[in-house]
Amino acid sequence: MIFKKLLFSLLSNWKIKHNQYDIEHRDFFLYIKEIRVNxxxxxxxxxxxxxxxxxxxxxxxxxxxxxxxxxxxx
Structure with a gap:
């Protein structure tokens, strides 16, 4: 449950930071490259x-x- 919230927050922050990209009509996809827990x-x-x-x-x-x-x- 907490990880799900983390991923939604991550995606939302990415959309805000990269608002020049149209989410629905883009020629790339996002994937998780690395996860670190400290x-x-x-x-x-x-x-x-x-x-x-x-x-x-x-x-x-x-x-x-x-x-x-x-x-x-x-």
Missing amino acids: QGKTLKRLRPIPQGRGHRIRKRSSNIIVFLEKKRKT
Whole structure:
């Protein structure tokens, strides 16, 4: 589900950036050349436990980088 949203957002951003191309009547197609998933920032929080102590909670995130490529139709 999240990846589907990512792809729709990617396509929408591409349309905005390259508005000189007509999406319906073009002589090329877009494909995903490469996908990279890296570790993003980690938010560190403390959760209280008995006797005045605390446990560390790490809320991890990730960065997803998608590269598009144009290829001519044959």
